[in-house]
Amino acid sequence: MEHGFLTPLLLMLLIAIASIALLRRLGLPAILAYLLTGVVSGPSGLNWFSQAQMHSVAELGVVLLMFSLGLEFSLPRLWAMRRTVFGLGSAQVLLTLFISAAMACYWGQSLTAAIVIGAAIALSSTAIVLKLLNEQNWLRRRHGELSVSVLLFQDLAVVPLLILLPLLATDGEALALQDVFYGLLKGTAAFVGLMAVGKWLLPKLFDEIARSRSNELFVLGTLAVALSTGAFTQWVGMSMALGAFMAGMLLGESQYRRQLEADIRPFRDLLMGLFFISIGMLLDFGLVFEFWWQILLLLIAVVVGKGLIVYLLLRLFGEPVQNAAASAITLAQVGEFSFVILALAVNYQLLDRQISTELVMVAVVSMALAPWLVKHSVEIGKRMQQSVHSQLLEEPDFPVEISGELVIILGYGRVGQTIARFLKVEAIPYLVLDMDPARVTEARNAGEPVYYGDACKGSILGQLGISQAGMLVVTFCDSRALEEVVHMCRQMAPELNILVRTRDDKSLDALEQAGATQVIPESLEGSLMLVSQVLYKCGIPLSRILKRLESERRNHYRYLHGFFSGGESDFTLEQLHAVCLPDGAWVVGLHLRDLPWQKLRVELRAVRRGGAEIEQPAADWLLKSGDILLLQGKPRRVERAEQFLLQG
Structure with missing residues (x-):
């Protein structure tokens, strides 16, 4: 029995590896490879596993995904982007949800199913969009900032959706308004309780774990916190993912955020892979082939409809045509959290299997189209701009x-x-x-x-x-x-x-x-302007200040490059390092011209002797014990040069 389970599991992993390698070469996201693996190994394919067998492990993937999202959730960043996040983001989510739900009701779906469908369509893929924008160096462009703001609110909107979904599962009974208020109140109370306890307890807990200097203990502590908060929210009648998000949010402002993120990533990626495999198992290709024309029409309606809603909202917010069009195309796909919503809806029996399969296929194809759409979004936006502003x-x-x-x-x-x-x-x-x-x-x-x-x-x-x-x-x-x-x-x-x-x-x-002819770097010129004011206030003649500034510009700001390193220095940049020559130093008694500076690949900036500093000393300078050499270069080269100067 054990071998009968392990063999299909091994084959499933091999299919996943081959699928990821193939789709990566085609420039498609790994999510599609996991979905394909689920289709092959699930009930619609070779039937090695049922969706129910994968559910428990897959749910852990969602928990760790929400924990990672909580780590990235920054209140100061959110406040700085509040206009676009809460204004544009909320308008996009609510308008898309309302229109999608209204269309679903028109086509005969119940109100509950319509809300689920609207929520799934309203979300875009944070993982794919951020990755593609980062690859194109577009995160700091205006359309990139607008897209990130909308995605940030969408991620935030997942939290109330995770609270509402269990409430909507009323076994056919009408959902009373007081039940919704009670559920939201209970969710708020759990949130406040976790925030109060976590703010005091979690930093102390991780301080103790950090003192142990044990990587294993840090990883186990991270997993324990994510899963225990998830178990608590599940115990009070909400989803595990909500508790994990709260735990991540609490630790997101701590000094351990980067370490936590690095430790949780391998588990998250693996379990999220299993989650998407379980989503692939939901796909029934019999239904896909039977209703392919509905899926195609729904795909066109979703991509065009979402893009149009975002475009019109951005134009209403006063954005130019190019930025509005580029952002709309970037956000036109369906996201990974839509899979979470659809999976939970199927578990709570809120959504028909046929509708779920159609929506999953729409999400899969829209995500497959996302790389091409995002990469060409700016070009399409420019063409629209030129036609409007010809x-x-x-x-x-x-x-x-x-x-x-x-x-x-x-x-x-x-x-x-x-x-x-x-x-x-x-x-x-x-x-x-x-x-x-x-x-x-x-x-x-x-x-x-x-x-x-x-x-x-x-x-x-x-x-x-x-x-x-x-x-x-x-x-x-x-x-x-x-x-x-x-x-x-x-x-x-x-x-x-x-x-x-x-x-x-x-x-x-x-x-x-x-x-x-001339390049003017803002940061270095700002430093020079500040230096000129300092020297002028100290009584240095203006002509001498101007001569020194011109010398710096002519020498490509060479004296503004090397700096003494600190605890948080960037070790890819050149740094200054002082080497004091003791009595037994190898170079004592040698001239500067006798040293192989080209092989050492560092620059001698100055020599200090007897409290005086001599910049660019002559080649026949005789080195004595007590001299201090100021070296400039990359940290490893400076370290090797110091060893050579002292020991030979």
């Missing part, structure tokens, strides 16, 4: 004459507008190109020479007269587009002065190689 792309009638004094500004954010104001005061002619249609319209109405267009397109730059202009200033900070724009502008105008603003100096050399 009048902004017409050949401009420049209010200034194109001449060698003309300054072209790419980007009209705060930096671009500040530069334009100073140029206007000095009566220097300028033209601006920007991609935000709302900003362009406002500026044009105010009489500013601002035009809509993509700086990556040479034809638009040609219309602006880049080859005859005197200077180009690039003020946006999209690292991917910067090099492309600078290189293209340098090819179009070999003699043009090109100034580029960046956040830091990580791409300084690359931009200069692409053709930038």
